[in-house]
Amino acid sequence: xxxxxxxxxxxxxxxxxxxxxxxxxxxxxxxxxxxxxxxxxxxxxxxxxxxxxxxxxxxxxxxxxxxxxxxxxxxxxxxxxxxxxxxxxxxxxxxxxxxxxxxxxxxxxxxxxxxxxxxxxxxxxxxxxxxxxxxxxxxxxxxxxxxxxxxxxxxxxxxxxxxxxxxxxxxxxxxxxxxxxxxxxxxxxxxxxxxxxxxxxxxxxxxxxxxxxxxxxxxxxxxxxxxxxxxxxxxxxxxxxxxxxxxxxxxxxxxxxxxxxxxxxxxxxxxxxxxxxxxxxxxxxxxxxxxxxxxxxxxxxxxxxxxxxxxxxxxxxxxxxxxxxxxxxxxxxxx
Amino acid sequence: xxxxxxxxxxxxxxxxxxxxxxxxxxxxxxxxxxxxxxxxxxxxxxxxxxxxxxxxxxxxxxxxxxxxxxxxxxxxxxxxxxxxxxxxxxxxxxxxxxxxxxxxxxxxxxxxxxxxxxxxxxxxxxxxxxxxxxxxxxxxxxxxxxxxxxxxxxxxxxxxxxxxxxxxxxxxxxxxxxxxxxxxxxxxxxxxxxxxxxxxxxxxxxxxxxxxxxxxxxxxxxxxxxxxxxxxxxxxxxxxxxxxxxxxxxxxxxxxxxxxxxxxxxxxxxxxxxxxxxxxxxxxxxxxxxxxxxxxxxxxxxxxxxxxxxxxxxxxxxxxxxxxxxxxxxxxxxx
Numbered sequence: 001x002x003x004x005x006x007x008x009x010x011x012x013x014x015x016x017x018x019x020x021x022x023x024x025x026x027x028x029x030x031x032x033x034x035x036x037x038x039x040x041x042x043x044x045x046x047x048x049x050x051x052x053x054x055x056x057x058x059x060x061x062x063x064x065x066x067x068x069x070x071x072x073x074x075x076x077x078x079x080x081x082x083x084x085x086x087x088x089x090x091x092x093x094x095x096x097x098x099x100x101x102x103x104x105x106x107x108x109x110x111x112x113x114x115x116x117x118x119x120x121x122x123x124x125x126x127x128x129x130x131x132x133x134x135x136x137x138x139x140x141x142x143x144x145x146x147x148x149x150x151x152x153x154x155x156x157x158x159x160x161x162x163x164x165x166x167x168x169x170x171x172x173x174x175x176x177x178x179x180x181x182x183x184x185x186x187x188x189x190x191x192x193x194x195x196x197x198x199x200x201x202x203x204x205x206x207x208x209x210x211x212x213x214x215x216x217x218x219x220x221x222x223x224x225x226x227x228x229x230x231x232x233x234x235x236x237x238x239x240x241x242x243x244x245x246x247x248x249x250x251x252x253x254x255x256x257x258x259x260x261x262x263x264x265x266x267x268x269x270x271x272x273x274x275x276x277x278x279x280x281x282x283x284x285x286x287x288x289x290x291x292x293x294x295x296x297x298x299x300x301x302x303x304x305x306x307x308x309x310x311x312x313x314x315x316x317x318x319x320x321x322x323x324x325x326x327x328x329x330x331x332x333x334x335x
Numbered sequence: 336x337x338x339x340x341x342x343x344x345x346x347x348x349x350x351x352x353x354x355x356x357x358x359x360x361x362x363x364x365x366x367x368x369x370x371x372x373x374x375x376x377x378x379x380x381x382x383x384x385x386x387x388x389x390x391x392x393x394x395x396x397x398x399x400x401x402x403x404x405x406x407x408x409x410x411x412x413x414x415x416x417x418x419x420x421x422x423x424x425x426x427x428x429x430x431x432x433x434x435x436x437x438x439x440x441x442x443x444x445x446x447x448x449x450x451x452x453x454x455x456x457x458x459x460x461x462x463x464x465x466x467x468x469x470x471x472x473x474x475x476x477x478x479x480x481x482x483x484x485x486x487x488x489x490x491x492x493x494x495x496x497x498x499x500x501x502x503x504x505x506x507x508x509x510x511x512x513x514x515x516x517x518x519x520x521x522x523x524x525x526x527x528x529x530x531x532x533x534x535x536x537x538x539x540x541x542x543x544x545x546x547x548x549x550x551x552x553x554x555x556x557x558x559x560x561x562x563x564x565x566x567x568x569x570x571x572x573x574x575x576x577x578x579x580x581x582x583x584x585x586x587x588x589x590x591x592x593x594x595x596x597x598x599x600x601x602x603x604x605x606x607x608x609x610x611x612x613x614x615x616x617x618x619x620x621x622x623x624x625x626x627x628x629x630x631x632x633x634x635x636x637x638x639x640x641x642x643x644x645x646x647x648x649x650x651x652x653x654x655x656x657x658x659x660x661x662x663x664x665x666x667x668x669x670x
Contacts, residue, residue, distance in 0.1 A: 059601045228592070242600045257563070257592030265577045265608030266394045273600030 001028045004309050004332070006098035008069045011053055015250045015320060018313055020053070021069060021098075028101055031081035035103055040075035040096050041335050042305070043312075044123035045328040046157070047221075047319050050249040059275045068097040069312075074112065074122045075102075075333070086111070093122045098312055100332050116291060118303075119335060124157055124327035125294065125301040126287050132243060132276040133161035134286045138169075140241045140274045141217040145170035148211055150230055153221030154192065155182035157327035158243060161290075162219045163192050164299050171217075174210045176203070176226060178322040185325070190300060199322075203229045217241070223248045224256055231260035238269040250320060302326030336363045339644050339667075341433035343404045346388055350585045350655060353648055355388070356404060356433075363436055366416035370438055375410035375431050376670050377640070378647075379458035380663040381492070382556075382654050385584040394610045403432040404647075409447065409457045410437075410668070421446070428457045433647055435667050451626060453638075454670060459492055459662035460629065460636040461622050467578060467611040468496035469621045473504075475576045475609045476552040480505035483546055485565055488556030489527065490517035492662035493578060496625075497554045498527050499634050506552075509545045511538070511561060513657040520660070525635060534657075538564045552576070558583045559591055566595035573604040585655060637661030 002025050009022045031037060052063045052070055063070045073096030077086045085106055086092065094109035096102040112122045124130060136158075137143055149166040153159040154175025163173045163186060174194040175186040183195035196206040207215075207229055214235035220227050223245025230240070248255045264271060279286070293299035304324045306315040309332045318324040337360050344357045366372060387398050387405055398405045408431030412421045420441055421427065429444035431437040447457045459465060471493075472478055484501040488494035489510025498508045498521060509529040510521040518530035531541040542550075542564055549570035555562050558580025565575070583590045599606060614621075628634035639659045641650040644667045653659040 059603075223597075242597070244600070245597055248597070254594045255597060257594040257596055259589045259592040261592055261596070261606070262558070262577070262580055262583070262590060262608070264606060265579070265610065268394075268608055268610055268613060270605050270607035271596070271599060272605035273597070273603055275600065275603055278603060 001101070002026070003028045003099055003101040005100070006069045006309060006312050008053065008063045008065060008067055010065070011055055014252045016050070016053070016313070016316065021313060023310060023312075029103070031079060031103060033081055034083055035081050035105055036077050036083045036086050037079035038075045038092060038094075038096060038102050038104065038109075039078045040073045040100055040102060040332050042074050042120050042123055043096070043098055043309075043330040043332055044072035044127060044129075045316055045319060045330055046072070046129065047244055047246045047249060049316070050319075059277070068099050070095060071098045072123050072128055073097070073102070074119045074127075091119065093127060098309065098330075098332075100309060117294065120303040120305060120327065120329045121294075121301055123329065124303055125161055125299065126290060128276055129157035129327060130161050130290055130301075131279060131283055131286055132274075133158045133165060134290060135276060135279040135282070136241050136243050136274050137162045137165050137217070137219055139279070140272050141219060141239050143169050143171050143217055147171045147216040148213060148235070149173045149217045149219065150176070150207075150211060150215045151219040151221070152176040152198075152226050152230075153244070153246065154186050154195070155325060156221065159219070159221055160186065160190060160302070160326065161299070164190055164293075166217075167191050168293060168298055176222075182325065185302075198226060204232070207233050214238070219243060220245070222246050223258075227258050228260045231258055231263040234263050234267040234269045236267050236269075238267055240269065240271040242271060242273040246320065303329050305329045305331055307331045336436070337361070338363045338434055338436040340435075341404045341644060341647050343388065343398050343400060343402055345400070346390055349587045351385070351388070351648070351651065356648060358645060358647075364438065366414060366438060368416055369418055369440055370416050371412050371418045371421050371441055372414035373410045373427060373429075373431060373437050373439065373444075374413045375408045375435055375437060375667050377409050377455050377458055378431070378433055378644075378665040378667055379407035379462060379464075380651055380654060380665055381407070381463065382579055382581045382584060384651070385654075394612070403434050405430060406433045407458050407463055408432065408437070409454045409462075426454065428462060433644065433665075433667075435644060452629065455638040455640060455662070455664045456629075456636055458664065459638055460496055460634065461625060463611055464492035464662060465496050465625055465636075466614060466618055466621055467609075468493045468500060469625060470611060470614040470617070471576050471578050471609050472497045472500050472552070472554055474614070475607050476554060476574050478504050478506050478552055482506045482551040483548060483570070484508045484552045484554065485511070485542075485546060485550045486554040486556070487511040487533075487561050487565075488579070488581065489521050489530070490660065491556065494554070494556055495521065495525060495637070495661065496634070499525055499628075501552075502526050503628065503633055511557075517660065520637075533561060539567070542568050549573070554578060555580070557581050558593075562593050563595045566593055566598040569598050569602040569604045571602050571604075573602055575604065575606040577606060577608040581655065638664050640664045640666055642666045
């Protein structure tokens with residue numbers, strides 16, 4: 001049996017190019033004792049993947065050259081060799097990488113129930129992006145009823161969940177997204193109180209309009225000038241959650257630091273970084289609560305699903321062009 | 336009786352110049368009911384004063400044009416008109432401004448005991464700079480035994496106290512200061528574990544040498560490239576206390592934001608601003624504890640005292656050139 005695998009070949013400088021990866025077709029080896037073979041249906045495409053391609057220590061080891069590109073995934077167990085936990089037909093999620101099949105001993109893989117949520121939701125709202133949103137806005141952002149919450153990347157996999165959780169908790173929520181379609185979506189379908197289109201609006205002016213009283217919590221997925229504009233409108237004791245900085249990930253020069261950081265001093269505010277992996281022991285509790293919200297119709301998710309491992313590169317670039325709607329997913333084998 | 340007063344005449348762009356202020360000699364009016372006349376002995380010169388000169392809202396109202404320049408001070412009550420709290424001969428500290436005499440109803444003025452500490456100490460270690468150090472490193476920095484603590488402006492009024500408190504609490508302390516005299520002072524006299532001379536050393540290399548295991552707490556008085564270098568060496572869950580940014584106060588362009596701020600994400604670290612005024616209700620408790628440390632010889636202070644209100648401008652500039660040693664004080668009337 002053949003496994004199409006996307007191999008990481010070259011560390012990119014700036015935006016990845018087609019030769020960053022190489023698609024290979026390799027024969028699947030036999031299972032060793034205690035291993036399982038997983039047929040992967042969906043691969044999660046996330047901005048964090050760009051960081052994993054850089055050399056040097058970060059919160060996680062970089063992907064090594066000639067390895068399968070790292071990615072979260074969801075699929076089905078189709079073969080086992082005396083595995084203590086998984087059996088044929090189990091649906092599971094884990095770090096399967098960008099490939100059609102993966103062999104594993106099952107560590108860091110978890111069963112999912114396809115009757116409770118769709119498979120793509122398990123790598124979206126109930127997967128890393130959802131967990132990032134949940135722990136980021138609740139544990140780091142420490143939102144409370146009545147807070148004015150601003151979130152960037154607001155139509156994305158993380159931002160859309162952040163905003164909806166903040167609404168559930170009684171906050172006023174403003175989202176920043178690119179284009180009127182996304183802005184309409186977060187207000188009309190997700191119930192945000194306001195939206196700013198960073199592609200057509202002056203962000204400083206728009207923030208004055210949407211947050212005339214300032215901001216209590218800013219959940220930052222983008223960095224750059226939007227972070228700077230948010231800093232300039234902090235209220236006393238505001239919290240900034242640094243979750244990502246997608247505007248800076250493909251920089252060839254140094255990251256643009258936030259010039260307005262002294263607003264932290266003036267407003268006795270804080271800026272704190274977070275990495276979702278730290279909350280692993282509480283994932284199941286969070287998934288249960290979020291599953292409940294989904295069932296009650298309080299939490300909506302949208303997945304933007306593209307087809308075919310051959311299309312990985314062009315699909316991946318949609319993360320940075322913004323040309324996608326909701327959680328970006330690549331289908332590699334039909335369910 | 337004549338009062339020499341330094342009047343704020345012109346908002347500076349960049350470093351203040353001689354015409355930023357005007358020295359006037361004015362007659363002291365009579366006291367109204369409930370007022371006191373204070374003869375000021377010492378004026379506190381602090382980097383924060385530069386911020387108060389800028390137009391626009393900050394954590395405190397800006398000084399208005401044609402007002403006496405705002406400053407902390409310490410002096411003696413020499414005349415009262417039925418004041419409920421103060422009597423002739425009381426030594427007091429408050430916001431007396433850059434002038435020889437001040438008339439006040441006594442609100443926000445506090446009695447001090449010249450037998451327990453010298454008058455300049457009451458505007459230094461036992462005044463705003465000391466309070467800033469105390470609450471900044473303990474309440475915001477949340478130091479604990481064994482932490483590796485880095486402090487910039489380490490020979491200054493705030494930094495020297497920050498480092499000594501961290502030593503008292505069992506931390507390893509590295510200070511950054513300008514010039515070998517200051518570096519020797521913080522190590523040999525104040526007991527810091529190491530020093531970095533930012534005027535002669537490459538800060539990135541020196542930090543590797545002095546903090547090979549990284550930094551748990553960075554107390555930042557200076558901003559700019561030193562903040563960036565510190566960010567690059569954070570340990571997991573590190574805390575940065577943003578107390579000031581003296582390297583940026585006289586910028587004519589935008590502040591240099593910290594390019595390495597994404598280290599907050601990688602290290603799940605936080606950067607938090609503080610303003611000492613928020614801790615006013617606990618000043619007396621802090622002063623008592625610090626007074627105890629001074630009495631036990633655990634906390635040393637050095638005041639660099641210049642003479643004469645006529646010399647305010649050139650003395651003030653020493654804050655930014657670094658040409659001073661310890662807490663900068665201007666004597667305006669002999670004790």
